[in-house]
Amino acid sequence: MDVSVARRLAASVLKVGESRVWIDPERLEEVSAAITREDVRRLIKDGVIKALPPSTPSRGRLRIRKSKKRGKGPGSKKGPRIDEKAVWIARVRSQRRYLKALKAKGLIDRKSFWRVYKLVKGGTFRSLSHLKLYLSEHKLVKVKESA
Structure with a gap:
């Protein structure tokens, strides 16, 4: 069951990327039979095809960057500077x-x-x-x- 054409059409109709198109795994035959934009619009209306919410960028790389020894110079210190x-x-x-x-x-x-x-x-x-x-x-x- 090749649903790649339906996925591409759905992404175009929903104005999202192909990776954000969710297709109900129970009704794959129905989706693979859809070959026109009208068929895809009907499946979207029926709830067989949906747009997934945008994923938030992972903060993993940021956490790694923050964990490194940075921002410890005299410019980021608070309080009185003793000579x-x-x-x-x-x-x-x-x-x-x-x-x-x-x-x-x-x-x-x-x-x-x-x-x-x-x-x-x-x-x-x-x-x-x-x-x-x-x-x-x-x-x-x-x-x-x-x-």
Whole structure:
């Protein structure tokens, strides 16, 4: 039972593609006998031939594209942008200032001062309070935190 002619005519009458033409599998003999546009129009009216709804494009390819590591640059970030270099400079300067004040008051000797100064430069201490904790734990400051 070749229904290709009827399918082509139905697609033309319904103004859809051939892939969207649905033919009732129970009445294939009737459809294969239709050779004119009038026959096809009658079958459409009877509900033997119908136009299927348009298929939506698959989102599978989109999901794959979205799953890849994209859109993570600085242009798509929200919220405040912190300048890490400025934070680093502020932290190191405050720690060095504190060390120099200790040295000026004579609370820390030269050797210890330079050892801790180099630790500050290496980024060992998270904050000024962390530096103070280190100095007190290692007993490098002579008098208890008077600076």
